Amino acid sequence: MLDLAQPKDAHIEQRLRSELIIWLSTVRPDGRPHLVPVWFLWDGATFLIFSQPKDLKLRNLRHNPDVVLALETRDQGNEVVLIEGKAALLDDPTLKTTMPTYAEKYAELMKSMGWTAEWMATRYTEPVRITPTRFISWGHE
Amino acid sequence: MLDVKNARDAHIDERLRSNTMIWINTVRPDGRPHSAAVWFLWDGSKFFIFSMPNTQKVRNLRQNTNVVLALDDTKNGDDVIQVEGKADLLENNSGVSATLPAFVAKYDRMFKSMGSTPEAMAAEYSQAIRITPTKFLAPVE
Numbered sequence: 002m003l004d005l006a007q008p009k010d011a012h013i014e015q016r017l018r019s020e021l022i023i024w025l026s027t028v029r030p031d032g033r034p035h036l037v038p039v040w041f042l043w044d045g046a047t048f049l050i051f052s053q054p055k056d057l058k059l060r061n062l063r064h065n066p067d068v069v070l071a072l073e074t075r076d077q078g079n080e081v082v083l084i085e086g087k088a089a090l091l092d093d094p095t096l097k098t099t100m101p102t103y104a105e106k107y108a109e110l111m112k113s114m115g116w117t118a119e120w121m122a123t124r125y126t127e128p129v130r131i132t133p134t135r136f137i138s139w140g141h142e
Numbered sequence: 143m144l145d146v147k148n149a150r151d152a153h154i155d156e157r158l159r160s161n162t163m164i165w166i167n168t169v170r171p172d173g174r175p176h177s178a179a180v181w182f183l184w185d186g187s188k189f190f191i192f193s194m195p196n197t198q199k200v201r202n203l204r205q206n207t208n209v210v211l212a213l214d215d216t217k218n219g220d221d222v223i224q225v226e227g228k229a230d231l232l233e234n235n236s237g238v239s240a241t242l243p244a245f246v247a248k249y250d251r252m253f254k255s256m257g258s259t260p261e262a263m264a265a266e267y268s269q270a271i272r273i274t275p276t277k278f279l280a281p282v283e
């Protein structure tokens with residue numbers, strides 16, 4: 002979906018790998034929108050996030066797997082990246098916040114919050130995989 | 143809803159007045175979520191957003207008036223401010239447009255840097271959306 006030979010797509014890919022927060026939009030069973038900023042891991046093809054078992058986003062996704070992800074624009078609005086996708090709740094015990102790629106990405110932020118990947122793994126036990134169906138971006142010169 | 147004598151609410155009010163980008167999340171008629179990053183005005187009780195007349199968000203709001211707004215800048219997740227609300231699509235003769243003095247003052251610098259004017263925006267972004275908050279979500283970590 003992203004063509005890394007294109008400078009614009011390569012820049013988006015770089016942002017997806019380095020940015021720490023992404024907005025996750027879901028829809029509640031009653032039809033109202035829901036939004037939450039989440040930590041995420043982009044592997045070049047899919048997004049992995051970890052949820053607590055009782056989070057509203059998980060309840061929403063059981064009902065409706067359609068999501069929108071959005072990178073922060075840093076209050077500038079001149080580099081918007083939106084991704085439409087489908088979420089799958091995974092039952093894979095090998096996917097944990099202690100995965101090196103995840104633990105390394107968030108090492109600094111976890112430390113600043115007084116968290117460890119091991120502690121997080123006891124709470125954020127539910128891996129969710131989001132497969133993009135469409136990238137929408139503008140403002141990347 | 144916000145009590146600006148309360149320090150936390152005053153902080154939320156200040157960020158709603160000064161930040162320039164907000165996400166408006168709506169639900170499409172087919173039930174999928176939709177997100178857009180937009181300019182906005184918070185007057186202390188309502189939000190005003192200006193849209194081109196037939197955008198996806200306007201089509202969504204004709205069918206489902208529930209929205210979630212979220213300030214784009216989360217301070218790396220430390221200062222997340224979201225607002226749940228109900229949207230009204232205002233009539234063309236409502237007198238509410240991008241030429242509102244408070245809106246012009248807020249975006250003056252951005253209009254100039256884009257080589258645009260409030261009058262040009264008012265002509266193109268002619269659909270005013272008024273959002274009445276029902277709930278403020280701003281967890282303190």
